[in-house]
Amino acid sequence: MKLDTVIAERKNKVIYREDNLVAKVFDESFPKSDILNEALNQARVEETGLNIPKIEEVTKINGKWALISTYIEGKTLAQLMDENPDKIxxxxxxxxxxxxxxLSKTAPLLNKLKDKMKRKICSTNLDAATKYELHTRLNGMPKHTKVCHGDFNPSNVIITPDGTPYVIDWSHATQGNGSADAARTYLLFRLNKQDEIAEKYINLFSEKTDTSRQYINEWLPIVAASQSVKDKPEEREFLLSWVNICEYQ
Ligand SMILES: Nc1ncnc2c1ncn2[C@@H]1O[C@H](COP(=O)(O)OP(=O)(O)OP(=O)(O)O)[C@@H](O)[C@H]1O
Ligand SMILES: [Mg+2]
Structure with missing residues (x-):
């Protein structure tokens, strides 16, 4: 595959397009196990019948690991929201x-959300008392087996010219509780400083799924803690304030 056309650039990866394929090419710093896990997640989610790009190849290009998938023509919902604010x-x-x-799908071989959250809480640099609180909270949350995207935000949804939505970027997918996935999406909007959209989003989700805001909120300290593992200095204070909400409940 020729790497002439860049369609997106991130800190440690570049996404290229050639004809009907895209190559997500990872830096050497990226753990191989994470890349292979992303490919396996994508393959597992393909089997649910959801509209997602097909994984075509896992390979190395110029010494770097690359995932080759089908190219989805269209615009991301993030682009569309930027271009047409009146249609938000x-x-x-x-x-x-x-x-x-x-969330209506199941994929019994996907990693489990609760296992992943437990690991993330362990690897935060929070104090022992806070970690204990978070583990106790997580243990008390109902265990579900719904397909959770794990990074569901408008930049990961592509709308094709005929209006069909495709969901990309399955690196964080797990099976678990849908409210945890909604709490994560809410947090992503807040981290992106889209507070008004975050509120609209969470109200819509809770209305359409008949889930209480309080129940979704129960997940916020857990997802905030797991997000803090990414160690982005600009997010740290905000995430810690969400983690610490649990001390007062
Ligand atoms: N199969 C595809 N078809 C069309 N465009 C794609 C495809 N895969 C990725 N892209 C484009 O590249 C961007 C980044 O891809 P992707 O979300 O997989 O990477 P990422 O590193 O997880 O990025 P982010 O941090 O924005 O979530 C997408 O927002 C989209 O614009
Ligand atoms: Mg993405």
Whole structure:
């Protein structure tokens, strides 16, 4: 595959396009096990019948690991929201329906959300008392087996020219509780400083799934703690304030 056309650039990866394929090419710093896990997640989620790009090849290009998938033509919901701010309600409605459709699927071999959260809590640099609180909270949450995207945000949804939505980027996918996935999406909007959209989103999700805000909120300290493992200095204070909410409940 020729690496002439860059379609997106991230800190430690570049996404290229050639004809009907994309190559996600990872830096040497990226753990091989994470890359192979992403490919396996994508293959497992393909089997649910959801509209997602097909993984075509796992390979090395110029010494770097690369995942080759089908190219999905269209614009991401993030682009569409930027271009048509007046249509934000319509797009959010679509966004929540897509997430609910994902959550309606099962994939029994995907990693388990609770296991992943437990590992993340262990690897935070929070104090022992806070970690204990978080582990206790996590243990008390109901165990579900829904497909959870794990990074469901508008930049990971592509709308094709005929209006069909495709969901990309399955690196964080697990099976578990849908409210944890919604709490993560809410947090991602807040981290992106889209507070108004975050509120609209969470209200829509709770309305459409008949889930209480309080129940979704129960997951916030856990997902905030897991997000803090990424160690982005600009997010740290904000995430810690969410983690510490649990001390007062
Ligand atoms: N199969 C695809 N078809 C079309 N565009 C794609 C495809 N895969 C990725 N892209 C484009 O590349 C961008 C980044 O890809 P992806 O989300 O997989 O990487 P990422 O590193 O997880 O990025 P982010 O941090 O934004 O989530 C997407 O927002 C999209 O614009
Ligand atoms: Mg992405």
């Amino acid at each position: 309600d319509e797009y959010l409605n679509m966004f929540v329906d897509i997430q609910i459709n994902i």
